[in-house]
Amino acid sequence: MSTDPIHADAVHHTARLVATVPLPLGSARADAVQLLPWSGRLLLVQHGDEELAVAEIGGAGAQFRFPAPWPRRFGGATVSPGGDVAVFSGVHSVQAVDRTGEVLWELPHGCWATATCAWTRAPLASYRDDPRHQNPDQGSAAFSVDGKTVWVHVRQYAEGRRPYEEWLVLDAADGEVLCRAETMTVGAGSVHFPHPDPACMGLSIAQGDDDAPVLWGRRDGRALAVARAEGEILQSVSPSGRHFLCTDPGQWALYLHDAADGEQLRRVDARAVLPPVPGDDMARWDYEGAYPYEDGAVVSTEEYAEVPRHWLVDPRSMSVRGRIAYPVPVAGSPRSAGPGMWCTVAGQDAAVHLWRLADEAGEVGEAGEEIRS
Template sequence: MRVISRRSGDDVQVFDEALEPLRIFPLPPDVWTWSVSSTRDALVYATDDAVVRIGPDGAERWRFELGPRGEHAGSFLLDAVFSADDTLVWVYAPQTEAGRGDEDEWIVLDAATGEPRRRFPLETAGQGGGQHALRDGRMLLDVGEGQDGARVFLAAPDGEPHEFDWYDRVPIGVAPDESQLMTIDHGQDDVAFHDFPGGEVRFRLAAEEFGADSIEFGGGYLDDETAIVVVATGDEEWRHFRVGTRTGEILGDLGIVTMEPDDLEPLGDGTYVITDTDGTLRRM
């Protein structure tokens, strides 16, 4: 099951499968992305110019410096994620926007020491990135290039990145059996389900088919057979639809209310987590 964690003030709280608090990690106030190891005893986070690993006691174990930003650096967001077996940390570094070079980098670090294992140059000018760890050690990366759309890559630590041949899709999740990928159009007009890792589209559903104005960047795979698609309606509320991942059939509205469109977190085992209005997590 996926590791469940939430920001709480200046800390990240990690939960066990029963949603009981397990551990608290300190986090700088200006950091909003992090990754917890599958063993739940380590956390990595990224600042504008470094990646940091902290241990179960909250102490810093290592720091990987990327160097100072350029004088005219724009807004950007580093991303650091543990590999599925916790042996590596993959880092997307938007070096172009940071004024540190003419190409972005995808960097593979040794999770124990922070030493670089591989550095992949990417011909992108990203403002941020998101990563999805796969069981066999590969990593999926989407790079957001603002109005220019999104680019998606797949790589193994000992191979070269493969770029998918579409520039307008944002990955939302990989099916638990890793045979399928869910993406949303960069303009939020539709959701698509692809064969994975090939990328061929199995079916596509437009926002209008849900009676909605747009598809939100949220949801994901409830299990191998069912996904949750989050849509926005004209009254600024979000609805959550179940979709059959084999047929493309819209199976119905969950009938729940969330604080934000991305608050619902599918766990891949048929359940999902949402946050109550008092901040309490609920598994349903």
Template sequence: MTITAQLLGSVRLPGAADLVDGPARVAGGGGLALRRGDRLEVHRMPEFFSGAPEPVAVFPAPWPGWDQGVDAVAPDLGFAVFSGQRAVRAVAADGRTLWEYRHGCWGPVIGHPHTGDEQEVCSGLEHGSVLVSADGRLVWAHVVGEDGPERWVVLDARDGREVGRIPLEESVASGSYQLALPDGEHVALSVGMGQDGCLLYWARRDGDGIVVRDLNEGLDRILLDVHPGRGRLLTVEHNGADLQVHGLDGEVLAEETAHRTGAPRWDWCAGHVDADTVLALVETDGDADGPGHWLLDGDLRVLGRVAYPGPVAGYARPLGDGTWLTRDRAGDTVSRWTRAGS
């Protein structure tokens, strides 16, 4: 079955393809954060497609030479938190540093020297991530400890004071990102370790302590999205063998392989178009019809392949509001779509 995509709008903005293909930077108020050069811009839909794609907030990057970390913006857009190579830093819109939390260096060479220049960027692409809680009071940060092992820390958003710590003794991250669950309490952390696999955790603050759940247990799964209304996690097996929906207890609630689409495996991109629909990609080799975008229902039953009126390229980014984003082949034009007739 073919499902027709209806175009809602397009915008041409150099660098905007990062909204589709880039890291899952998070902004408050339903916005999307886009790193463009030395600044982090916050855009809101559908204003972004109104013909004047001006950001609703802009935050200067504290380390212009470093753009590997996954950053976040407070729900009220009052500050941004940047995941640096050797520190986490909260920055106001006028560029003032509100606080800084120092940690070990993400550079891959253990014990390498630093010049003392805070703008120094060490070799390597390894990075951590940050996320601001829904109430704006906490910052969750995946960092390297000063003594080497990685950890997931909880910081007071007012002053950067550490109020909780979770050791990640198994993690040797290439990168990570975090997603907040809709209850405003749980946060999920996905850690990629390259050929060594993936790790997946969720945690929540409980009084002065932290409740954490290790969802690995011999699994090797990448976190793709969280359900927009329920405590469910959407994951893909590291090699694309299957998509799964998990409860917070780790139970597999739904599963689907890519074979029903005619492809050998799922790609590393999927998410909720809305509460009842998932958009997922399959790996294709030079497909003349463009990338294999497929819609599935909430139980991961295949509904059909998405047909676009023109060429699209790369990944897609579902927004959870009934729409999703794609980009053109040049990478400068982003389009917003919905299911025709919806």
């Protein structure tokens, strides 16, 4: 297929709507939705100021909530594959809680606020209204796919040295640190990307400039080996886990990496293959994307637009196969929803649409049973 900019925009691939799922907390009082595609289970997660809401998509359709130890502006949260434990990554510590809000374990760490403080395990009342702790930087956390470990990005302080950041792998049962590595970053925020192999994890760290790195970690017992890609932002991991897809802070190109060693295999420049929309000097890849098929990633340009353009890209050749055509309006960028599917936000951020490619007979059919909601 031609990768000429004119031809790429002319070929369309139809998306089939699988399900529309209302957001449990809406959009006004909660962060953007997360989709956690654990093996055999898809969880929709929303973090509000007072609770973390979780809805199982398909299966029994269970819904449950975790009391939040602090408002969402003070950190992020994630949920275990079993849905029985939530981990909150906060300004001063990482906490694991059950559905009643009981703290199962807590890992204190250095303060993420811009003003250095010595507080650890600080009660919320001691910093909630403190001007120095408003709009803090943030780390993040994620469970491995088997639920046995939790990977966390934290800030640390030690006497005689500047603040530094670490990537820790914790025992999910008790929070024990199993292995660690310094990230050599000054992060403003981060996102974890679980891998089909529970010993592996991706971490994308925002630093507010063009040297934002992607870290690819592999745990071997008490050792954590980390491969690094400078100046890139991780979008998604392939269903097999063999590859991962990135863009860059300038949104110039897509990059395909080998997950075994982090090596960049190939790239595609947006300017070379996509026409710009009227008024723009060039097309630019968005920061989020999905990798639902080994031979097909769904990525976008102009996520800010009323009608963003979503594209089907073949990672094997990094060629644009054409544009995604939707039967209903979508907003923003596509996001991962597990093998064979991706998701988009519905109008007014009130629901999430789940999609498959209508013309993918083999691989889509093998991705799992049809989801009912």
